[in-house]
Amino acid sequence: MLKTLSLKAVYRSDEDNILQDFYLPALESAISYDRAVGYFSASMLSYASQGLTAFIKHDGKMRLVIGAELSEDESNAIKRGYDLRYLNDKFAEYFSSSIEEINDALFYRRLEALSWLVANGRLDIKVAFKKRGMYHEKIGIFGDEVGDKVVFQGSANESTRALLPDFNFESINVFPCWRKELSDHFQPYLDGFERLWDNKTKRTIVLDFPAAAKEKLIHIAKKAVIPQPQIEITLCERLTPYYHSEEINKGLLPSVPEILGDSTFELMDHQKEALNAWKANDFQGIMALATGAGKTITAIYGAVKIFEVSKKLFLVIAVPYQNLADQWVEVLRIFNIFPIQCYGSSNNWVDNLSKAITFFQTGAKDFVSIVVVNRTLFSHNFQNFLKQIPGNNLLFVGDECHYHSAEGLAKSLPGQARMRLGLSATPVHYVNHEATKRLISYYGNVLAKKYDLADALRDGVLTPYTYHVILVDLTPEETERYYDLSIQISQLAAQQGNKDLDPEPNGRLDRLLFERSRLLGSAQNKLVALRNLLSSIEKTKLSIFYCGDGSVEDEDTTEPMRQVNAVSLILQENGWTNAHFTSRESRKERQSILTHFRLGQIDSLVAIRCLDEGIDIPACRKAFILASSRNPKQFIQRRGRILRKAPGKEYAEIYDFVVKMPYVQGEGSVYERCLIKRELERVAEFVRLSKNKSESINILMPILEQYRLEHCII
Numbered sequence: 001m002l003k004t005l006s007l008k009a010v011y012r013s014d015e016d017n018i019l020q021d022f023y024l025p026a027l028e029s030a031i032s033y034d035r036a037v038g039y040f041s042a043s044m045l046s047y048a049s050q051g052l053t054a055f056i057k058h059d060g061k062m063r064l065v066i067g068a069e070l071s072e073d074e075s076n077a078i079k080r081g082y083d084l085r086y087l088n089d090k091f092a093e094y095f096s097s098s099i100e101e102i103n104d105a106l107f108y109r110r111l112e113a114l115s116w117l118v119a120n121g122r123l124d125i126k127v128a129f130k131k132r133g134m135y136h137e138k139i140g141i142f143g144d145e146v147g148d149k150v151v152f153q154g155s156a157n158e159s160t161r162a163l164l165p166d167f168n169f170e171s172i173n174v175f176p177c178w179r180k181e182l183s184d185h186f187q188p189y190l191d192g193f194e195r196l197w198d199n200k201t202k203r204t205i206v207l208d209f210p211a212a213a214k215e216k217l218i219h220i221a222k223k224a225v226i227p228q229p230q231i232e233i234t235l236c237e238r239l240t241p242y243y244h245s246e247e248i249n250k251g252l253l254p255s256v257p258e259i260l261g262d263s264t265f266e267l268m269d270h271q272k273e274a275l276n277a278w279k280a281n282d283f284q285g286i287m288a289l290a291t292g293a294g295k296t297i298t299a300i301y302g303a304v305k306i307f308e309v310s311k312k313l314f315l316v317i318a319v320p321y322q323n324l325a326d327q328w329v330e331v332l333r334i335f336n337i338f339p340i341q342c343y344g345s346s347n348n349w350v351d352n353l354s355k356a357i358t359f360f361q362t363g364a365k366d367f368v369s370i371v372v373v374n375r376t377l378f379s380h381n382f383q384n385f386l387k388q389i390p391g392n393n394l395l396f397v398g399d400e401c402h403y404h405s406a407e408g409l410a411k412s413l414p415g416q417a418r419m420r421l422g423l424s425a426t427p428v429h430y431v432n433h434e435a436t437k438r439l440i441s442y443y444g445n446v447l448a449k450k451y452d453l454a455d456a457l458r459d460g461v462l463t464p465y466t467y468h469v470i471l472v473d474l475t476p477e478e479t480e481r482y483y484d485l486s487i488q489i490s491q492l493a494a495q496q497g498n499k500d501l502d503p504e505p506n507g508r509l510d511r512l513l514f515e516r517s518r519l520l521g522s523a524q525n526k527l528v529a530l531r532n533l534l535s536s537i538e539k540t541k542l543s544i545f546y547c548g549d550g551s552v553e554d555e556d557t558t559e560p561m562r563q564v565n566a567v568s569l570i571l572q573e574n575g576w577t578n579a580h581f582t583s584r585e586s587r588k589e590r591q592s593i594l595t596h597f598r599l600g601q602i603d604s605l606v607a608i609r610c611l612d613e614g615i616d617i618p619a620c621r622k623a624f625i626l627a628s629s630r631n632p633k634q635f636i637q638r639r640g641r642i643l644r645k646a647p648g649k650e651y652a653e654i655y656d657f658v659v660k661m662p663y664v665q666g667e668g669s670v671y672e673r674c675l676i677k678r679e680l681e682r683v684a685e686f687v688r689l690s691k692n693k694s695e696s697i698n699i700l701m702p703i704l705e706q707y708r709l710e711h712c713i714i
Helices: 016-030 041-047 072-079 085-098 105-119 180-197 210-221 229-237 268-280 293-309 322-334 351-360 380-386 401-405 433-443 452-459 476-496 506-519 525-534 563-573 589-597 631-642 669-687 693-707
Strands: 010-011 030-040 061-068 124-128 137-145 149-156 172-176 202-209 286-287 315-318 340-342 368-371 395-399 419-423 465-473 544-545 578-581 604-607 622-625 652-660
Touching: 010 016, 016 137, 016 172, 016 229, 030 041, 030 180, 041 061, 041 105, 061 085, 061 180, 085 202, 085 210, 085 578, 105 124, 105 210, 105 229, 137 180, 149 180, 172 180, 180 202, 268 286, 268 293, 286 293, 286 433, 293 315, 293 322, 293 395, 293 419, 315 322, 322 368, 322 589, 340 351, 351 368, 351 380, 395 401, 401 419, 401 433, 419 433, 452 631, 465 669, 465 693, 476 506, 476 669, 525 563, 525 652, 563 578, 563 604, 578 589, 589 604, 622 631, 631 652, 631 669, 652 669, 669 693
Parallel strands: 030 061, 061 124, 286 419, 315 368, 315 395, 340 368, 395 419, 465 652, 544 604, 544 622, 578 604, 622 652
Antiparallel strands: 010 172, 030 137, 124 202, 137 149, 149 172
16 A cells, blocks of 8 residues: 555655665555656656556556657647647657667666556557647656555656666655645646646647557567566666675675576576586586677676685686776676776786785685786786686686687696686687697687577577678779789798698788788778668668778778778768777777767767677677678677677678679689688678578579589578
């Protein structure tokens, strides 16, 4: 009953947890809920939906009014008595496009709760159009089974962080209707909502919710998992700096969370299988899990379980880049692990690491964790610290461990570590067998069955995708240069006695191979093809453009420019907002760029290699590959990164710009065939598991038949 709640007169988000203290208790007691939240936006929809997780368990009903804006022309049209269907259709289109861009987990869970109520006939929605300005009132009314009601009124200030509404300031006033002395405060809202619902409010037109928008919500509800209030609370907490404060959690021991991401935490079967195989191999080996299949979570869970049994553990996690290190730190915090961050200036971590090792050696501390980037791992200073850690209790985790196959870095790995875990979607080097041997020599064999992309797609761990081949011809000048480079490479390879080009120290050969690769990556006609493509598809938020690091000559420029700059200009011409994500941007700039990208404040990222590994961008919907190396590791990593699951993401799209040469009989045909064959190594891998496999094969078939390469892709 609402009367049994301890309600405050005013709730303010700087002092109160409004979700836990007000919305959830009230909705758990209510069987009716009337809500008006003003002008429609993404943040307002989340604002209206908070706490609905607690309302689902009752057989109650909700009425929701959301506002929409009328232009002057629309207002005049209404005065002239024109059909209102135009307004209805316009709002339905705006509503659908807004919720399609949602990638915030909290917002999406709230949207699922709202959709579930719509689909089950327990929520009616109407749209309020004001003839001037916009409907902007924000009120709510709870009712319980004995007829008691609670009215509340207030606002959540909107900001540019529209997809993270819980960062915004909110204050509400509360009026229990059984307190008759407050009737002057609550009665106008009770009467006003009824007039609004019945379309009797002056200067306001209230229409039924568009059928198209309702169908959109019902479609979401079909795939929705009925959420739990605790999940909403946890997601909301994770948006606040308070949750990430190490001071609040200081002294806590590692533990497995009840909630991970946006659902109850439980390891998947492939993760359990990998951990069991690692344990059976005396805690040594390499987990070859597809990108996006949960390598990080699997490793941390394993470390926590080891500590729970052994009661003493020193966890060292080595990663290639600082961005990836930061992501590990964030995930570790969810498991109550707050590592020493051994990257950046040594002044920030040397003293802490020295003290932690001493405390661990003397028994003053039973658990220590550090995250170190490979560059620091290789340093003389860090190596001296590493040697002091007792090997019996040392768990060394190498993320993207294929980097540790390099001869110099392999020597820096802690030989005393009894427990070793390598993580990589691509542990086997595609040509350098000695590198693979070094990797296995340290970490141990690849554990159990490799969990690849096909497995991840089958199990719903990754998002299905469509793959579109965009064929691009080299120009005559580029073709001539490609022939020249290929001839020189062939001659050097023959002198080296290895036509497969297994790597040997040969600076000139490396330079020629690099120049040829850059030539293909920066082919001039890719820009022409990109212009044509963008003119035929809709602008899409959460898109990534992978570029080469070379220069190109665009038809609209007088001199060569970097491909990333040329692509940015083309995007701007077509109305896309974008930002560069390359080695030239600082770490702080990249973090800011990713935040703006996830919130939809920029449509696209234009990247050079920096997004190949480690950077978590699950919300990405489309990827345009304008440059790619022959190394399978790169395109497998890219594909897995693009296919990470995200709220509301049903599938991903990949556009691949594939280079070819005009067919010419004669001397050049051998090199043409080699070029196509090299490109097909990547294309075949992408086509194999795509949803539209036949489309790509039909596009490629004339070329495959021309060069007798049908076997490469069918």
